[in-house]
Amino acid sequence: MRPHRPGRYRCGWPAALLAGGYLTAVVVFGVIAAVSGDGEVVWWLVVRQVWSPPLDMGWYALVLVLAGGVQSWALWQILRGRVVGxxxxxxxxxxxxxxxxxxxxxxxxxxxxxxxxxxxxxxxxxxxxxxxxxxxxxxxxxxxxxxxxxxxxxxxxxxxxxxxxxxxxxxxxxxxxxxxxxxxxxxxxxxxxxxxxxxxxxxxxxxxxxxxxxxxxxxxxxxxxxxxxxxxxxxxxxxxxxxxxxxxxxxxxxxxxxxxxxxxxxxxxxxxxxxxxxxxxAGAVPRRERPVPARAPLGRRHGRRSARRSPxxxxxxxxxxxxxxxLLPAADHARGPFTSRSDCERPRSAAGEYGRHVESRPMTGETAFVCEVRRSDGSPFRQSTPDLALVAYGHRLCGVYTRNDPREIARVREAGGVDVRGLTYTLAEICPRAAAIVKANRDEEDRMIAEWKAEQQRICDEAPRHRPLIRPESASVRREPLLTDYGNLEAYEEDGENDPFEDGLYELLEKNELVAALPGHMAIDVYSDAVTCVTTETYRRRPPVETKGWHHVVEVGYRSPTGEIKLGDPMGGAELPDLALHGRSGDYRIRVHYAWLPWKGEKRGAQRLLIMAYPGRGDEVVVHRERTDP
Structure with missing residues (x-):
């Protein structure tokens, strides 16, 4: 058997230098890791992954050196090329x-x-x-x-x-x-x-x-x-x-x-x-008529030589x-496919019949668990782990979670810094015990939200109803409580002449802190943290001024270029009925009444809002009642 000299191969010397240099670096930094405990460099050389090395390197430095030796051998086998000649x-x-x-x-x-x-x-x-x-x-x-x-x-x-x-x-x-x-x-x-x-x-x-x-x-x-x-x-x-x-x-x-x-x-x-x-x-090996080897005589020595000569x-x-x-049933520990974060974040929607937007069904089970891990930056799971291995590890953590043995949980936490009790929502898709706890928590949240909504609804149901002094052309009492993201109700009519972001409307709103208007743009300011009960009324003529029972009343002029005045949450929430008079464009006067509603001993339990609109000229702002405390 001839020695494997680098000169025998087409790229032998470059491959030998690269493989030998790599092996030398692994050995040197492996020794440094074993002596000092700092294994960052040898870890990067051998593993080349973003997950962290063990805190206590110890004997593991030897494992890394052995792995580096295998990789050095692989570099030589891959890079040396074919035999010269x-x-x-x-x-x-x-x-x-x-x-x-x-x-x-x-x-x-x-x-x-x-x-x-x-x-x-x-x-x-x-x-x-x-x-x-x-x-x-x-x-x-x-x-x-x-x-x-x-x-x-x-x-x-x-x-x-x-x-x-x-x-x-x-x-x-x-x-x-x-x-x-x-x-x-x-x-x-x-x-x-x-x-x-x-x-x-x-x-x-x-x-x-x-x-x-x-x-x-x-x-x-x-x-x-x-x-x-x-x-x-x-x-x-x-x-x-x-x-x-x-x-x-x-x-x-x-x-x-x-x-x-x-x-x-x-x-x-x-x-x-x-x-x-x-x-x-390579091209001269006989193809279809290959010689049949003669039967070898029985014997231990001859058998050993035959085994050595041919693999x-x-x-x-x-x-x-x-x-x-x-051919055996699939084991959940094999390498298998890998789902990346981009695969999980890829839109799963499509256009249905007649171009309608159709949402795909939500992910469940092991697929949902894998994507939950991929999307989590602070997850204790290794992001580069193949899907099936990741699911297998998740099932083992599920066993620890289900048994709920404090000593076992402490041992897992001390060994790898994984707090199993904090992985309830991550494990829920593959762990029945965690899924039951998540369902119970969500049911409790749903119950509390339903109770809160019912209470808000009772506030508006029990709020005083406005009795108009003259007959309005149209009136609407919003049955559901109004909630806004930032405490603003806004009406904007697109006419191509005004820019709602640069017209200075909100600077005007700061003067009376209730309502402000410009041609085609109007805003009303309320508190975002409190429920608002709203009534809207539209009149053919000016209604009498009412201030009793209200804490703030302000009237402004508004010009409607399109004949559609719809106030709503600018962030895409609820929208109020149209205040315009049968689609009439032109000049209007908008009068806004505001009051706090007491609830369960709190003076500021909710808000009450009455908005009146009627045709009328004039841009002046009239404060019928200055803001007062309840």
Whole structure:
């Protein structure tokens, strides 16, 4: 066996310098972390995530150094390129497969493993198109393997990738029919099924590669180990970890380090699969008439030599285990899909029949829990955790929450700084106990709000009714209490000549603190914290002045350019009836009466407002009664 000298490979020296420099940096800063306890640098070098390292680095520095060693090895395997003197085979399918493998490797590094760039839906579709090319080209290049194996791999890979593209498109268009079909069929979900199809393709390709003979042992073992980590080690690790105290707990950090290892091994498989295809034998391996090896005589020594010489049997055994695991019911701990904050915040509305706006159904269950975590900046959950792992962790915290054992809650809080009792509303979508408490709290809030509204309604029902001294042309007593956001009622008539934001109306309002008017713009000032009971009246002629029982009465002139005078909350709240006389435009006089209403011993329990309007000229402001206290 020849040594792996950097000069043997096309990019050997740059790869060796980069991998060696990275490993040196990890070791140096790992030693610093073990001695001083400051592990920020080595954490960033190895993990490259925004979540914080454990407070007590201790032995965990060794774990980071070991992980850095694996990543350094992966850098060497990926970056060194093919052996010097070898070139792509003349087979055009082989050359295309190498290019596609490198393209998929670049996609994974850029968006999903190393740099974590934002990946909108169209990037995921582009990645899936590259995956589809991988499926087709592997089918053509591996034409020396059994047809049944290749056919099953082609079908599984194509269905998985095409289904993934369709899921992305349907999700962007907010079409949920496919998901509903899977739910009705009792399957574990569209995304999980598509991921299983892709995993089956990967396993079959590993078996085909081992039979083919063009790929080396490192290529085989990196691919097989990546699949084992995805389908066996991850569920087992989560099952044995128990109830974690938080993502700063070293145990769960090691588990998610295994997730990163799975990604790194997959990158090595992609790179080595492309490198190995550059050999001179890549296009010369016999295809359909491959020699059948003679049966080896029984014997322990010969058997050992055969096992050492070819990884085929071991890889096939590993692949068979992976196939078996992939056909088991879906475990909620596998890597699975990832829902980003932008996915959760994406508008879920559409235009219905005749252009009507139709709101989508609200999110519930595990999807709602995942989005609640993604949208929360102060959440104790790791934001980069895959959906299924995040849900699994949430279910474990639900167990802690449900048992409500003070010692267990304290242990979880001390281990990772997670106060389970403060996660009631976050866990409610997946935790029955938390959901029951949230429902009880909301029912109590609804009851209190209903009681408050009923009391406000009684205030206006029992308020004195105005008895006009002359017959009004129209009168309206608002049955419901009026509430405003900022204590303003405003009427604005659009005529193209005035600007409600720059006409200075509110400066005029400050003079009498009740009502002010300009042509096409009028405002009335009340207290925003108190309920207002409103009566409006419109007259053909000037009504007599009434001040008895009122604490403030002011009359102003108003010119209506459109013949529609509707006061309302400028923030989009309630609107009062039209004060104009049968749509008449022109000059009006507006008289506003204001008084406090006592309620349950409070002199300022609510407000009473009477607004009169009648045709009349004059812009002067007349204060019929100065403001007085109740």
């Amino acid at each position: 070898q070139d792509a085979a003349p087979d055009r399918h082989v050359r295309r497969l190498r290019r596609v493998l490198y393209a998929y490797l670049a996609f994974q590094l850029t968006f999903y493993v190393a740099f974590f760039l934002p990946s909108p839906w169209w990037v995921d579709i582009a990645r899936d198109v590259v995956r589809l090319a991988l499926v087709v080209l592997f089918h053509r290049v591996l034409d020396g393997t059994p047809r049944a194996l290749r056919s099953v791999a082609l079908a599984a890979g194509t269905l998985g990738v095409v289904g993934s593209i369709g899921e992305e498109v349907f999700d962007e268009l907010d079409v949920r029919a496919v998901e509903q079909i899977f739910d009705l069929a009792g399957l574990d979900g569209l995304l999980w099924s598509l991921w299983l199809l892709w995993s089956l393709w990967m396993v079959l390709i590993l078996v085909a590669q081992a039979r083919d003979g063009r790929w080396g042992g490192v290529t085989m073992w990196s691919g097989a180990a990546s699949m084992l980590l995805a389908l066996l080690v991850m569920p087992l690790a989560f099952g044995l970890a128990g109830d974690f105290g938080g993502f700063r707990d070293p145990a769960i950090t090691v588990i998610f380090g295994l997730f990163e290892a799975q990604d790194v091994l997959m990158l090595v498989w992609l790179a080595r699969s492309a490198h190995d295809l550059a050999g001179p034998h 085929y049997r071991a890889v096939v055994a590993v692949a068979a285990s992976v196939v078996t695991l992939s």
